[in-house]
Amino acid sequence: MSEQPSTAASSQPKARRAGGYHHGDLRSALLDAARQLIEDRGPNEFTMKDASQMAGVSVAAPYRHFSDREGLLAALTDEEFRIRATELETIRDSLPLGSIDAIIAMGQSYVSRAVERPGLFHLIFGSERPDPAGGPHHLETSNGDRCFGALVGAVMAFVEAHSCPKDDVMGLVGQLWSIVHGAASLQIHHNFQRMLPEIDTQALIHDAAHNLLTGYLAGQNRS
Amino acid sequence: MSEQPSTAASSQPKARRAGGYHHGDLRSALLDAARQLIEDRGPNEFTMKDASQMAGVSVAAPYRHFSDREGLLAALTDEEFRIRATELETIRDSLPLGSIDAIIAMGQSYVSRAVERPGLFHLIFGSERPDPAGGPHHLETSNGDRCFGALVGAVMAFVEAHSCPKDDVMGLVGQLWSIVHGAASLQIHHNFQRMLPEIDTQALIHDAAHNLLTGYLAGQNRS
DNA sequence: AACATATGTTAGCCGTATTAACATAGACCC
DNA sequence: GGGTCTATGTTAATACGGCTAACATATGTT
Incomplete structure (x- = not known):
């Protein structure tokens, strides 16, 4: 019951409502x-x-309930990361461990979520502050970690399944993350729509992940 | 003299300044x-x-001088696109036509510019409006076209140099653009810093482009 | 010199975030 | 069952930022 966006009058909290001075939730x-x-x-x-x-x-x-506007947005950000983390974990666990399909499906989910709700994608990834110093950052939330962890797990399984050295995992993770994040951003900002109107973003993710991982394995076998 | 950010009291416009009621430029x-x-x-x-x-x-x-805040930002956006377009064109023209190095160098430039001036990257690519309908969009400016065209040209030369069908060019362009844009975004928002602190973004671009294009060529040769 | 145009200035309006001072609902205590 | 505490609302009031209106001053045209 904590996975879906809390729909106000739900469960354990006292949700009275209706004419009362207090809202309830x-x-x-x-x-x-x-x-x-x-x-x-x-x-x-x-x-x-x-x-x-x-x-x-x-x-x-x-x-x-919130210190300020930023506090409200931070709380919402965490909720959204939680939803995405659960989805990514589900996908990872429902496809063959170490398969390229698992990685591709996770990437497509990443992009789908972004395209369905551009505003929310922008919220959780769109902080603009050039200075990383002050205060906790969005991805720092434990739910952000969960999202990242799901991707790392899938890639780790992939390299292990192909007997590759584990040193490369984080590099591959960065490359794959860049692809899906970039595709999501460019799609959301209508850059693809303007410059590449024919593009199918889901297919792009599939092809890009396939090309990238194929090329990576080729490099491994050669050396 | 039109490439660098106009430094106020420069050349052809009447730049009087100094105590005058009018500013000059x-x-x-x-x-x-x-x-x-x-x-x-x-x-x-x-x-x-x-x-x-x-x-x-x-x-x-x-x-x-500007209809509103948005107008000023739009003008600045166009200037910034012009600077980047010129840089990309220079890189494309100074490396072997059709080489993978040209593509990689352009990608690295894209990321470098973004990392050096995160705020400006955010300005030119960070529009949030979910609705693409109203008004001209950022990349729609002719200078945005020039940036895109430079990338397309490099990729086009690459596939021709490798005797690949030209049908795939736009797909490859989308994939490569996603990588560099994603890497730039993730770096700027400190996501790499948090999750992949060891990462070298320039190396990531190099490796990713290399893996992607290698994998692509492998797919071509096999079919 | 008078006018027309371009470019500045001051004052003020409106919308939004945030806080201060006050009000009330529930919970807890006896 | 009434008294008190705390959580949670409400109504001003403040401050800031975008923008416009009305007015002022350069420039340059004739």
Whole structure:
């Protein structure tokens, strides 16, 4: 029950609602509102005011649950990472361990999620601050780790299945991650649409992963 | 003289300055200010107020030169695309036509520029609007076309040099673009730094392009 | 010199984030 | 069952940033 976006009046929390002075589960309601607003317009256009209105409370109420706008977005980011992590883990576990298909399917899921909800992709990966110093970063959340871990596991299994040295795993992970992340970004920002209108992004992921891993194995066998 | 960021009091425009009521070349001064602010803090943190102050004018003055904040950013985006296009074309023309090295060097340039100025990369590629409909898009500018065209040219030469069918060119372009764009994005957002601290992004580009193109050629020869 | 145009300035409006001061609902205690 | 504490709302009020309107001053045209 903690996997799906909390739909306000759900389970264990006291969700009274209806005319009461207190909302019952404002925190969840705000996250739901924010999710929808960001899906529709992207994170930059998201306003606390709109989220408050959707939840049926005053503009000041959210500050009882989140330190500020950033805090709300950070909480939503973590929720979204959790959903993606679970999905990636499911895919990894439902396809043959060490197969190229598992890697490809994970990549396609990554892109699908991004394309379905561009605003949310932008939220979780789109931090703009040039300075990495201050405060915890998005991917730093444990759910971000889970996403990354799922990919690493699939690639690790792949190189082991092909008797390759494990030293290369992280390099391969970086290359594959770049492909899927880049494809997702370019698709979302309509760059493919403008420059490569015919492109099928899912096919691109398939072909790119295939080419990359084939080329990698060829390099291994030769040396 | 039109390649470098216009440094305010330069050449053909009347650049009087010094105590005068009129600035002389406010437009360029604003673009320079915006460039610096965005380099430092990213496009979201950029404010018209700060840019005006840096240029030494009132907050309303910029609106004589740009329709609004978006207009200023669009103009800066085009300038930045022009700089990158020229660089990519230079690289393409200075390395053996059809060589894999030319493709790799272009990719490395793409990433270098991004890493050096994350804010500007974010500006030119970071539009968040889910709706592609309204108005001209960033890459739509002719300078965006030039960037893309340089990459296409290099890949086209590569497949021709290897006697591959030209049908695949756009697919390859999409795959290579995804790699460099993804690597740049992940690096900029500190995702590599968190998850793959040892990674060398330039090497990643080299290896990924090499693996991808090797795998592609292998697929060609086999069929 | 008078006008027309381009380019600045000041003042002010509006929308949004955030905080301060106050209000009320529930929970807990006796 | 009433008193008190805490959590959670509400209504101002403040501050900042984009943008426009009304006014001012250069430039240069004739």
